[in-house]
Amino acid sequence: MASPAYTDAIMLFGDSLTQAWSDGSLSQRMAEYYLRRCDIVSRGFGGYNSDWAIPVFEQVFATKEAREKGYAQNVKLITIWLGANDATLPGEPQCVPLDRYKSNLVKLVQLIRDPSSAYHSPDTKIVLINAPPIIEDAWVEARIEKWKSFGSTGPKPEQNRDKAVTKAYAEAAIEVAKEQKVEIVDVWTAIVETAGGEGAEQLAPYFYDGLHLTSEGYAVLFKALSSLIITKYPKLNPETMPMRMPHWADVDLKNPQEAFDKVQNGRLAGEL
């Protein structure tokens, strides 16, 4: 553990939409929101689909045994945000058929929920996030621009996504959440409603390349996610979570050591 005295974490798991640590990204917003409350562990893997997410999950999520022995942080909440790449068109390397996408999401949920799973973690709240809408023309243009800027000699990129197809994956994630009784942030709908429609011009402020979110796009997601957390999991409201180490003004100047001896968040066994 690099993080003794920080036994709690929130893990963000997914693809490039999760991977970003840019200004205004989900990771940055969550890290600022949970400042000195708990670590934000970002485990986003650009381009990954739900097929590849399963073996990766098994490497980035601590086993039950490790956690019970106190070697692992408690993941109080995990966001699982997949689908944008699964929804590439049939024949594309990232494409995962809709039914398998759904069963993969179920598998990920069950890896955490199922008592017989090596990764069983009953205290981890699970929040799915579905695929946001896309702007088709902007996306294919961005692909072609990238291809040009790399001076690639390969074939000119063509469209590899379709908004209606992505929407089907976004809706499928909602179905999985209902079936599995886990929460979901329906970021598709949140963005479309905030944008006032699904048109390219309406969606433009929320995407920088037709697929990936701008800070404004992440703001819509963050608002929905933080509201969900406060409503459904009030113990994870950062305003009521104990701060790691006392506020400096609460340190007894005559006996400062005492303040730091009271570690509010426990210590991991592995920290010795």
Add this chain to the structure above:
Amino acid sequence: MASPAYTDAIMLFGDSLTQAWSDGSLSQRMAEYYLRRCDIVSRGFGGYNSDWAIPVFEQVFATKEAREKGYAQNVKLITIWLGANDATLPGEPQCVPLDRYKSNLVKLVQLIRDPSSAYHSPDTKIVLINAPPIIEDAWVEARIEKWKSFGSTGPKPEQNRDKAVTKAYAEAAIEVAKEQKVEIVDVWTAIVETAGGEGAEQLAPYFYDGLHLTSEGYAVLFKALSSLIITKYPKLNPETMPMRMPHWADVDLKNPQEAFDKVQNGRLAGEL
């Protein structure tokens, strides 16, 4: 460990200047710079001075024993950024006399360097960062504004800092770095040179309240820190560090599992 397969980390240790996870903060910039290379573990404690930093360090830095048993991430590099609060004027609760500030920095370095220390970590590169300049008028105005906005009935805040005093602490940190043979980012000088002087108007873009850095201020620090890392510790240049999990386009579609079985960064013993 919430972060199996991420055995390496960079720890940012210090006061409020380190604590920030805002857009353009040191933490955000470092997390984006080391995207999928290693975790950025931010351990900033607003208002803390070097006296209080020592017991806190002993709680947030893993012991040698924990690390050797594989329960702890390897902290490849730590930034220690203290002094801004030590330099408050005598009589202020955060004030630490200059000599003790220096000996506290030495103690922190030795906690990592000294083979007999419980926190001995010979592979951890140590980079000190000194206190940046301040804008005295802006700082006392910000204190008064905060006091007003809280509707406080306590005495009106007065000036509790002095630029020349802070400069003495900034210079002291440079002396400690030389004596202890550790690297330092002289952010005082970097900001003054970038600003073109120490005047209030010149420094204004780099501070939002006369003490804490804007994104522009952090940009100066980040440029200096990343240059230092690349020059002095080329193995920690993120461009040459292996990416955690393969690039999606390198996944063998016929045998994807194989790609994920090769964990490039080892596994922690505690992960089981």
